[in-house]
Amino acid sequence: MRNLTSDTSIFVGTIKDDHFTLISHPADVLNADPSLTDMHRYVGFVLRQAVIWEMDTLPVSPMVLTSMLGSQTLCQTPAFIKAVAPETWDAYCSWPPSKVPNSNELKLKPGDAAATLLYACDISQTPLTVICKWSQSQCKKLLGYPIFLALLFKACNQDAASIDTSRYFFHKNSKIRAALRDGFSMASTPGQIDVLQTTASHGNSEAIYNLVI
Numbered sequence: 001m002r003n004l005t006s007d008t009s010i011f012v013g014t015i016k017d018d019h020f021t022l023i024s025h026p027a028d029v030l031n032a033d034p035s036l037t038d039m040h041r042y043v044g045f046v047l048r049q050a051v052i053w054e055m056d057t058l059p060v061s062p063m064v065l066t067s068m069l070g071s072q073t074l075c076q077t078p079a080f081i082k083a084v085a086p087e088t089w090d091a092y093c094s095w096p097p098s099k100v101p102n103s104n105e106l107k108l109k110p111g112d113a114a115a116t117l118l119y120a121c122d123i124s125q126t127p128l129t130v131i132c133k134w135s136q137s138q139c140k141k142l143l144g145y146p147i148f149l150a151l152l153f154k155a156c157n158q159d160a161a162s163i164d165t166s167r168y169f170f171h172k173n174s175k176i177r178a179a180l181r182d183g184f185s186m187a188s189t190p191g192q193i194d195v196l197q198t199t200a201s202h203g204n205s206e207a208i209y210n211l212v213i
Contacts, residue, residue: 004046005059010039012154015120016087019061021154022176024168030175037179044068044183061085063152067170068180075170076152088151091117095147096139097132106139108132118143121150 005011005020012023022040030036047065050057057065062084066075074080081089097106097114108115108128118124123146124131131139145163149155155168169176 001046001050001057001060004043007039010036010043011060014061014085014088014154015151016091017061017085018059019063019085020059021061021152022064022169024153024155024174025176026167027175037175040176040179041183044180044185046183047180048184061152063170064180068177068184070172076148081152085152092148092151095144096136099136104133106132106134106136117147121147122156123147123150 010023010025011020013019014021022043025036043060047057047060047068049055063075066080078089081092094113094117097108097112099105100107106114108118108131110128115128118128118131124143131143134142146156149163149165149168153168153170165171166173168174169180171177
């Protein structure tokens with residue numbers, strides 16, 4: 001699994017828990033480079049084999065597996081996140097920042113936990129000196145969901161109003177998710193022997209996997 005997640009063309013490390021999630025390549029990038037889709041199929045196949053052989057799928061994020069299997073709601077459920085990604089859940093619960101004692105401002109100076117979280121999520125271009133004057137409810141409304149997506153999927157958005165989840169790999173209509181499911185199911189030719197021919201990059205070498213089930 002660690003060899004799989006070392007491919008930086010499709011995987012990126014999460015902010016917490018030392019997991020790896022998939023890069024949500026836009027459609028034009030996927031169309032221009034078919035090898036990315038081939039690799040996503042291979043990832044789906046490897047995950048399938050790990051499940052069959054009862055192997056650990058970490059460090060691939062549990063959110064990748066549950067999203068691929070059509071459980072997007074589950075992977076955004078508090079109880080599930082707490083169980084499989086406790087550091088991620090704790091980080092999310094640290095937002096919005098607390099108030100500075102005897103002040104209407106929020107505790108959001110460089111080095112504070114909430115400020116560090118914002119920098120790590122890379123979601124807000126609004127200066128900290130402005131955000132610290134917001135109310136806690138404003139912080140939750142404007143930046144809560146972007147922080148949530150950044151923590152779970154390394155999906156960076158500038159504000160909640162601009163979020164379009166259809167462009168992310170976990171969306172039900174995503175080409176990436178479709179390729180993952182294709183590799184996982186191995187059922188593209190029902191009633192026949194399934195053959196997966198996927199080109200996968202490993203360092204500077206290229207291997208062709210002809211896997212017959």
